[in-house]
Amino acid sequence: MNTWWRRIVLSLVAVFGIVIAYGYIYRWGMMTFEGEERTIYQSIQVVIESLTTAGFGGDTDAWNTTPMNLIVIGMNLSGVLLVFLALPLFVVPLFQRALATQPPASTDLADHVIICSHREREDVLRNELEAADVPSVFVDDNPETVMELTDDGIEAMVGDPEHEQTLRAANIDDARALVVDISDEANPEVILTARELHDDIQIISVAEDEGVTVYHRYAGADVVVRPRQVLGRGLAAKAAMAVTTELQETIELGERLEITEFLVERGSALIGRTIGESSIRNRMGISVIGTWLNGEFVPAPGPETVIEENTILLVAGSHERLTELTSRTVAPAEDRSNRVIVAGHGEVGRTVSEALETDDLAHTVIDRREADSVDIVGDITDETTLAAADIANARSVVLAVNDDTAAIYATLVIEKIAPKTEVIARANETETVRKLYRAGAEYVLALSTVTGRMLSSILLEDEQVLTPETQFEIVRTDAPAFAGRTLGEIDVRARLGCTVVAAERNRELMTDLGPEFTVRRDDALIVAGSDETVNRFIAASR
Missing domain, CATH: 1.10.287.70 (Helix Hairpins)
Known part of the structure; x- marks a missing residue:
């Protein structure tokens, strides 16, 4: 009773x-x-x-x-x-x-993706699926969460995904895939239950720690993604970019075309110049696909666009030209060392440290708990701890802490006591990204964005996310709705806010795309922009 x-x-x-x-x-x-x-x-x-x-x-x-x-x-x-x-x-x-309206306990969807649990990173995935016209349903055991989603017009149902009746109510027999992101310990039980009910369904599990990956696979997961590791490598790449003039990771689209992003550092020769004055396009032959400053994305900026400090440039060009541009975005050598401070020694922080060690870059690790690889035990928001790490003479700080509030506060503290030290921050939620930029961070990556991109790239056959760990989203996708139309007629930049960088036709990469380029039904287009603008393109092209 x-x-x-x-x-x-x-x-x-x-x-x-x-x-x-x-x-x-x-x-x-x-x-x-x-x-x-x-x-x-x-x-x-x-x-x-x-x-x-x-x-x-x-x-x-x-x-x-x-x-x-x-x-x-x-x-x-x-x-x-x-x-x-x-x-x-x-x-x-x-x-x-x-x-009172009771939360739904079932769904009538078919050929859909079942997403077990709801977090913001699953919202990123849902947006990607929605843009590709793939239905999805959230399964969560919290009735209030389900009611909030339902009130927002989002398909959701209440239930414990570890129970067979819940997955049956989620119409697992007609589903195309199952995404499990509850916890490292709970995921295997959901996987086992789902595999018992539907042996052929694609199951993707999200793992936090490396040690549990093998158990998720044993339980029956087809793919296990580890977004924290990918996020850590992305943060490490940005830290390495700040201390070396060597070209870091790029997306190779062909023998003569690569795409990468550059952080225009404090003291760079490009600061204060327009794109036209910088001769990036005319003399160097590099296309500026977009710019990102303080969380605002500008697609295909014009020659009058002024390059400011901490602007992130998304560019495309040959390897040689991009290497030349690297030396112009990195600030000239100063009295400060090239040492990097890594705050946080969880999964993300350990990945950052390992990547920096591989690149032979000096770094100091701060964490609240003592461990073999931790150099300083303390709180990153405490000025005494930062002084012990000699923050004023460090080139950059990677905030890999698993707390958005602590990351924001630490950014404010660092900006106060060491304003010349660059802050490269990890955020859990996408809404924190803008706050970190306003607090003074030079570069921010959100775990929710990385996770959503990785999952959508696996789930969507006609779409491949090439850059899960960058500020920009670059995807390879088909565009059947645009078949027979030119890029000029589609007006991608003005109408959709993104850029078609290249096209693949009969296994041949075409990079010199003018407004007269006509899209064919079998073409695969390489599209770059923010998550929102790329999703807008995918939705319009279906």
């Missing part, structure tokens, strides 16, 4: 107890004060009439003494009090429960 019904039963018992007690009091009062005898049943009838204010029958003429009148007055007042208590405590809640 649940709490609500227990309350109702106890309340009814109390009411009946009051009626019986008043019945005996009334019977005693009539005998004692009025000298008239009443049966217990006659007394209970009068009590009920008094409590419900339905009338008093023929006994009103028999109440001639003050004590008896007081007894009746007490019963009347008790009845009114009971009514006023019952309305807010029972009647109103009963109506509210009857009118």
Whole structure:
């Protein structure tokens, strides 16, 4: 019996107890004060009439003494009090429960993706799936979460995905894939349950720690993704970019075309110049696909666009030309060392440290807990800890802490005591990215974005995300809705806010795409932009 019904039963018992007690009091009062005898049943009838204010029958003429009148007055007042208590405590809640919408516990979707649990990184995945016209449903055991999603028009259902009946209600027999992102410990049980129900369904599991990956595979996962490791490598690459003039990781689209992003550092020769004045396009032959500054993406910036400090440039060109541009974006050598401080030694921080060690870059590790690879034990938001790490003479700080609030506060502290030290930050949620930029961070990557991109790249056959660990999204995708139309007619940059960088046709890469280029149905287009603009392109091209 649940709490609500227990309350109702106890309340009814109390009411009946009051009626019986008043019945005996009334019977005693009539005998004692009025000298008239009443049966217990006659007394209970009068009590009920008094409590419900339905009338008093023929006994009103028999109440001639003050004590008896007081007894009746007490019963009347008790009845009114009971009514006023019952309305807010029972009647109103009963109506509210009857009118309240219950969270859905099933779905009628088919050929859909079942997403077990709901976090913001699953929202990124859902947006990618929605752009590709692939239906999805969230399965979460929190009714309030499901109600909020449902109110926002998002398909969701309540239930425990570890139970067979929940997955059956999620229509697993007709689903195309299952994404499990609950916890490292809970994921295997969901995988085993799903595999028992549908042996052929594609199952993707999200793992936090490297050690659990093998168990997720043993349970039956087809693919296990580790977004924290990818995020750590991306942060390390940005830290390495700040201390070397060598060209870092690029996306190779062909023998003569690569895409990469550059952080224009403090002191760079490009700062204050327009793109036209920088001769990036004219003399160097490099295409500026987009710029990113303080969380704002600008696709295909014009020659009048001014390059500011900490602008991130997304560019395409030959390896030789990009290498030349590297030396112009990196600031000239200063008295500070090229040492990197890594704050946090979890999965992301360890990956950053390992990558920096592989690149033979000096680094200092700070963490709250003592460990073999931790150089300084302390709080990254504490000025004393930062002073012990000689923050003022470090080239950059990688904030790999698993707490967005701590990362924001640490950024503010570092900007105050060491404004020349670059801050490269990890965020858990996408909404934190802008806050970190406003706090003073030079480069920010969100775990939710990396996770969503990695999952969508696996799930969508017609779309491949080439850059899960960068600020920009670059995808290889087909565009059947644009077949037979030129890029000029489509007007991708102005209408959709992204850029078609190249096209693959009959296994040949075509990079010199003018407005007259006509898209064919079998073409695969390389599209670059922000997550929002790329999703807009994919939705329009279907």
